Amino acid sequence: MNGNGRRTVFFISDSTGITAETIGNSILAQFEGVTFDAHRIAFVDAPDRARAAALRIKTIYAQNDERPIVINTIVDPQLCEIIAESGALVIDVLAPFVGTLELELGTRRSGAINRAHGMVDFNQYEARINATNYALAHDDGIDIDYTQADVVLVGVSRVGKTPTCLYMALHYGVRAANYPLTDEDLEHDELPKRLQGCRARLYGLTIDPLRLAQVREARRPGSAYAKLERCQRELVLADKIFRREHLPSLNTTHTSIEEIGSKIMAYLGIEKHMF
Amino acid sequence: MNGNGRRTVFFISDSTGITAETIGNSILAQFEGVTFDAHRIAFVDAPDRARAAALRIKTIYAQNDERPIVINTIVDPQLCEIIAESGALVIDVLAPFVGTLELELGTRRSGAINRAHGMVDFNQYEARINATNYALAHDDGIDIDYTQADVVLVGVSRVGKTPTCLYMALHYGVRAANYPLTDEDLEHDELPKRLQGCRARLYGLTIDPLRLAQVREARRPGSAYAKLERCQRELVLADKIFRREHLPSLNTTHTSIEEIGSKIMAYLGIEKHMF
Numbered sequence: 001m002n003g004n005g006r007r008t009v010f011f012i013s014d015s016t017g018i019t020a021e022t023i024g025n026s027i028l029a030q031f032e033g034v035t036f037d038a039h040r041i042a043f044v045d046a047p048d049r050a051r052a053a054a055l056r057i058k059t060i061y062a063q064n065d066e067r068p069i070v071i072n073t074i075v076d077p078q079l080c081e082i083i084a085e086s087g088a089l090v091i092d093v094l095a096p097f098v099g100t101l102e103l104e105l106g107t108r109r110s111g112a113i114n115r116a117h118g119m120v121d122f123n124q125y126e127a128r129i130n131a132t133n134y135a136l137a138h139d140d141g142i143d144i145d146y147t148q149a150d151v152v153l154v155g156v157s158r159v160g161k162t163p164t165c166l167y168m169a170l171h172y173g174v175r176a177a178n179y180p181l182t183d184e185d186l187e188h189d190e191l192p193k194r195l196q197g198c199r200a201r202l203y204g205l206t207i208d209p210l211r212l213a214q215v216r217e218a219r220r221p222g223s224a225y226a227k228l229e230r231c232q233r234e235l236v237l238a239d240k241i242f243r244r245e246h247l248p249s250l251n252t253t254h255t256s257i258e259e260i261g262s263k264i265m266a267y268l269g270i271e272k273h274m275f
Numbered sequence: 276m277n278g279n280g281r282r283t284v285f286f287i288s289d290s291t292g293i294t295a296e297t298i299g300n301s302i303l304a305q306f307e308g309v310t311f312d313a314h315r316i317a318f319v320d321a322p323d324r325a326r327a328a329a330l331r332i333k334t335i336y337a338q339n340d341e342r343p344i345v346i347n348t349i350v351d352p353q354l355c356e357i358i359a360e361s362g363a364l365v366i367d368v369l370a371p372f373v374g375t376l377e378l379e380l381g382t383r384r385s386g387a388i389n390r391a392h393g394m395v396d397f398n399q400y401e402a403r404i405n406a407t408n409y410a411l412a413h414d415d416g417i418d419i420d421y422t423q424a425d426v427v428l429v430g431v432s433r434v435g436k437t438p439t440c441l442y443m444a445l446h447y448g449v450r451a452a453n454y455p456l457t458d459e460d461l462e463h464d465e466l467p468k469r470l471q472g473c474r475a476r477l478y479g480l481t482i483d484p485l486r487l488a489q490v491r492e493a494r495r496p497g498s499a500y501a502k503l504e505r506c507q508r509e510l511v512l513a514d515k516i517f518r519r520e521h522l523p524s525l526n527t528t529h530t531s532i533e534e535i536g537s538k539i540m541a542y543l544g545i546e547k548h549m550f
Contacts, residue, residue: 016533016537017537023369027373030376032385033382034382039546043537043541069376073301094305100366101344105309109305109306126490129490132438136411136437162407162411166407167445170441170445211397214397257550263318266317271314
């Protein structure tokens with residue numbers, strides 16, 4: 001094949017499949033010329049489930065010229081062997097490193113299935129849920145007491161504040177609030193009063209006007225709120241505030257929620273760990 | 276070392292660090308006896324940043340007996356070499372598989388940095404934001420039109436419905452609604468009217484009574500709502516509904532949000548892909 005074809009890919013895991021899909025997407029993203037038809041097979045934690053997965057892969061193989069690719073995070077050698085019998089190109093993305101670490105740490109792995117996404121520590125869970133509730137309560141200026149906030153996202157309506165806050169809260173337990181700049185704020189010559197007490201934790205979001213108009217139009221078709229001129233005007237004024245107040249800011253147009261969140265945390269030095 | 280010590284770990288990435296931290300956590304979770312002090316160094320996409328990262332690792336190494344472990348998702352060999360000069364045990368978790376796939380696909384990688392979490396497809400972004408807005412609007416019975424829902428989570432208050440819905444929406448673009456069982460619903464002999472039209476998409480959540488009391492107590496200290504007897508009673512009645520109506524259900528007590536979401540999607544056959 002010439003690298004411009006299609007390939008079927010299976011993300012296979014003895015647990016949620018999140019690690020398999022995450023690393024799989026990262027590897028596959030290196031090959032922009034190839035289209036991948038991806039399928040997730042999660043909770044393959046026993047021989048019968050491994051055999052069912054192998055059969056599904058074999059069936060696809062029989063219908064295609066090219067052999068399927070399996071991104072596998074199962075560590076148990078017995079289950080891996082059953083998957084390998086499918087004839088697919090199996091890429092074991094955890095097993096080799098577990099071996100390396102066994103040598104380095106001078107201890108054997110605990111033998112558990114991948115528990116990275118299955119463990120629940122009550123205190124951590126509490127922190128995570130509290131952060132999520134915090135983000136929900138401090139969304140779009142509903143509750144404007146920001147004393148507890150790790151970060152306050154500032155920007156005009158529909159710039160991407162809410163999903164970014166929810167992402168940081170759910171994934172990192174970051175207490176992320178957001179403040180929508182109102183018409184009044186935009187006309188003002190100083191930072192909105194409510195934001196003045198937490199200057200070091202403010203982060204501005206902006207977006208291309210065309211994109212903003214498109215997002216607002218989808219939300220409120222035909223509204224004045226979605227007009228390109230209005231979007232342009234609001235964004236220019238918001239940007240003026242960011243520059244005048246020396247707030248860090250980021251254009252969200254071509255940036256994923258993950259990347260926005262990661263950049264904000266890196267900038268503000270928030271060293272929380274991923275759930 | 277005997278496997279019961281501490282080790283410093285760095286998750287290093289040319290992009291967000293999400294893949295490095297995800298796979299790193301999965302590998303490290305195999306070694307339950309070791310305590311890992313983990314640090315994320317993201318956006319290492321140029322030689323000066325790689326040198327800064329290497330210096331930080333070297334500094335930690337100088338303060339510790341054991342060499343640090345680096346979980347590295349950078350693919351660029353030049354940058355990887357700089358990181359390796361730190362003297363840490365560097366585990367490259369993407370590069371080897373990219374080589375394997377280059378052979379299999381008969382094409383070279385595109386040479387881009389890890390773009391898996393940086394790409395934005397407008398339509399996909401739209402689907403993701405719409406799903407998140409859907410989850411927010413259909414949270415705790417605020418909007419009860421479930422015709423568009425991919426799944427409706429059912430359970431008593433504080434059982435874990437909201438974070439699970441937000442997780443599925445943000446990560447998989449799943450339109451997840453949730454319905455809190457009220458006292459009236461719990462006393463009733465039939466499924467709440469509003470749920471009768473979407474029986475095949477219902478999924479019940481339950482939790483251990485002690486845990487529920489603890490969660491409610493943190494939220495409303497000293498309230499009747501948080502009393503253990505009340506929690507027990509509500510959960511028994513909810514469970515009765517799940518059994519009588521043959522609804523699938525899951526106990527969330529020892530289950531992470533990721534695992535709950537993955538199990539629900541696997542059960543209902545929702546084959547959406549991760550963002």
